[in-house]
Amino acid sequence: MGRSPCCAKVGLNRGAWTAQEDRGLMDYIRAHGEGGWRNLPKKAGLKRCGKSCRLRWLNYLRPDIKRGNITADEEELIIRLHKLLGNRWSLIAGRLPGRTDNEIKNYWNTIVSKKVKDQPKPSKETRIMKPKVVANSRPATQVVRTKALKCSRVLFLAPPQARPQAMQQQQQQQQHHRANADTTTQTDAVPAAKNKNADGKAPCLAGSEDHLATDFDFSQMDLSELLNSDLSDKFRGFGCCNYGSYNSTSSASSSPSTEQAMMFSEEMVQSWNLSGCAHDQANVGSNLQSLSPFLDCNKGEWLASGII
DNA sequence: AAAGAATTCAACCGCAATTCA
DNA sequence: CTGAATTGCGGTTGAATTCTT
Structure with missing residues (x-):
């Protein structure tokens, strides 16, 4: 059994494209636009698979290649x-106008x-010299997964030493919440309690916007909610995030794609680190390099923690 | 000049994510 | 809500080209 192939391969051309095939494909796309790849070959009179x-x-x-x-x-x-x-x-290709992912992949390899x-x-x-890794962070050698992972939520955490009060408050809240878990319903958690983890667990931290503004400590915000909220201003106050640059490099969408989420993370990290919070290296490259130990991706969530 | 080795890169494949009915 | 269809992505392949002996 298994998945059916994307198209019947019998009788289709394979291998290098001829100039005639190229012309046929270009003419069709010029006239009808991109998309509908499955039916395109038939409509364009090509003996090729849509893929x-x-x-x-x-x-x-x-044309823009x-x-x-x-x-x-x-x-x-690229490096x-x-x-x-x-x-x-x-x-990566998205940051190099006119270059394709295949080209960059080949170039890299x-x-x-x-x-x-x-x-x-x-x-x-x-x-x-890499910055000292904060407590509870992953080993410095495990930096960024090479396989793309789903990234629909963003998790920020200030290092524990930067937020002792908030930690205490949260621990108390959690203890309190655990104690009352069987009999009460949590109603005061902001962001909304609908923001559950992918595995269905409720967010482990909660706080009001005031809390965010003073402590830069929040979690489990849904990305789309985050982008549409006024939290960006609060971030700017801390010099940690610049949604402006994010928005300028991403197509508008009410529901951010994985790619947008990743770009968001990248922008966030760049703005964050370049804001001079912790290091004074002169260029972006070394800034990003110095930050890398604080980046990790786990179970579809990004964790960015470091010295703020 | 010829043969074999090494390199390049377009194309293919399978899988995951997303969209649609 | 669910399953099928479609799209997009990264890994891999192999034919064509270039280099070396």
């Missing part, structure tokens, strides 16, 4: 983004990874 048409268009025929070698600047950006995002090629491998290991003296 193959989509790939050909996205990676080769699109940039041809030519990857520049040194682009390479530097930096890869350090931050791992093998999320489409995300052939050129960059080789360069990185061939680089001599830095000596103790020249090795970049």
